[in-house]
Amino acid sequence: MIPREKIAAVALGLNETFSVTGFEDIRDLTERPGSNRAFRIVVRGSAYLLRINTRAGDMARHFTCMRAAADAGLAPRVRYASSEDRISITDFAAAVPLPATEALVRIPAALRTLHALPPFPASPFNTTCTFLLSKGPALDGFLQGFRSSGILPENETEELLARCQQVASVYSRLDLDPAPSHNDLFKPDNMLFDGSRLWLVDWEAAFQNDRYADLAVVANMIVSNDSEERIYLQEYFGEPPDEYHRARFYLMRQLAHMFYAMVFLTQGSSGKSIDRSEPVPAYDDLQRRFWAREVSLADNLAKTLYGRVHWERLSQNMRQARFDETLRILSD
Numbered sequence: 001m002i003p004r005e006k007i008a009a010v011a012l013g014l015n016e017t018f019s020v021t022g023f024e025d026i027r028d029l030t031e032r033p034g035s036n037r038a039f040r041i042v043v044r045g046s047a048y049l050l051r052i053n054t055r056a057g058d059m060a061r062h063f064t065c066m067r068a069a070a071d072a073g074l075a076p077r078v079r080y081a082s083s084e085d086r087i088s089i090t091d092f093a094a095a096v097p098l099p100a101t102e103a104l105v106r107i108p109a110a111l112r113t114l115h116a117l118p119p120f121p122a123s124p125f126n127t128t129c130t131f132l133l134s135k136g137p138a139l140d141g142f143l144q145g146f147r148s149s150g151i152l153p154e155n156e157t158e159e160l161l162a163r164c165q166q167v168a169s170v171y172s173r174l175d176l177d178p179a180p181s182h183n184d185l186f187k188p189d190n191m192l193f194d195g196s197r198l199w200l201v202d203w204e205a206a207f208q209n210d211r212y213a214d215l216a217v218v219a220n221m222i223v224s225n226d227s228e229e230r231i232y233l234q235e236y237f238g239e240p241p242d243e244y245h246r247a248r249f250y251l252m253r254q255l256a257h258m259f260y261a262m263v264f265l266t267q268g269s270s271g272k273s274i275d276r277s278e279p280v281p282a283y284d285d286l287q288r289r290f291w292a293r294e295v296s297l298a299d300n301l302a303k304t305l306y307g308r309v310h311w312e313r314l315s316q317n318m319r320q321a322r323f324d325e326t327l328r329i330l331s332d
Contacts, residue, residue: 001028001039006052009085013050017080017089018043026050032298036204040092047092048079057204059083061121065206066090068117068180074110074200093201098193100222100291106198107191107218108236114200115179115211123207128183129252129259130213133168146262149271152311160311163318164258170330171251181209186217186260188291216252221287247329250322257314261307264297268304280305283313 002010011021025042029049037052053059060083069075076091098106126134131142143164147157183205184190192199215236223229233241233249241249265274286309289295297303317323
């Protein structure tokens with residue numbers, strides 16, 4: 001199963017870590033073609049995760065963030081990591097379902113610990129919703145491409161982009177609140193619960209980011225009402241959230257809806273107008289199924305549906321009194 005060109009590097013890692021050159025068992029956990037290779041291996045009766053990074057990226061930054069998280073008890077113990085060979089071996093976390101009600105407490109507690117770590121290295125890319133706050137040619141090109149694609153009707157496209165500009169204008173005037181961030185927690189499979197502890201895995205996208213980005217993308221999966229929002233934020237801040245915290249959190253959640261709507265509509269539709277006759281499931285229902293790993297974003301139809309659901313929820317939220325009230329609070 002190991003790619004031929006990586007056999008020697010894997011053998012070196014096994015020898016340096018366990019003084020062996022082979023393993024007793026191996027199971028391929030790679031998600032899909034194009035993904036980084038992942039394997040469950042057994043060495044001396046214990047299970048480990050062998051990961052071979054095949055995608056381009058800064059492995060030094062990746063492993064620095066992963067080790068910091070592991071040292072803080074947030075990620076599985078790192079047994080071996082070679083930036084040159086792009087290989088890591090960590091303890092294996094056997095995941096069991098984590099009910100959303102329990103996640104409301106466990107995840108913000110983990111994020112509080114993560115965001116208190118020493119600063120993470122900078123990254124040359126941003127694949128999170130805060131990309132929509134970064135002025136420059138990359139953002140201009142992305143927004144212009146979405147406008148000219150015709151994926152949504154023109155009036156909806158212009159409404160989405162106008163609101164995006166409005167939110168970015170308000171949010172960019174706030175004090176920066178950067179923290180060491182995971183930045184890929186919209187994927188529930190990057191949060192593994194082993195029955196007693198929560199582990200955050202796959203640190204490829206980690207860098208110093210606005211702390212509300214991690215908070216928002218997870219909340220958009222598991223927080224469905226005001227009561228759950230207060231539980232979630234109180235666990236993170238260690239005290240009941242004030243008006244400012246709730247407003248900033250709410251606005252970042254809307255920015256996340258904007259980002260994932262545009263990204264997944266673009267990916268799923270290949271830049272063409274979408275078929276609006278396909279029914280859209282209720283947002284909370286889809287996210288519940290997504291959290292339970294019952295929904296995959298592997299094909300274009302699923303990506304388009306995921307983008308449409310975010311757009312539908314955003315459209316509803318933009319017409320609620322809380323949206324305008326949030327902009328007023330943060331503008332003041």
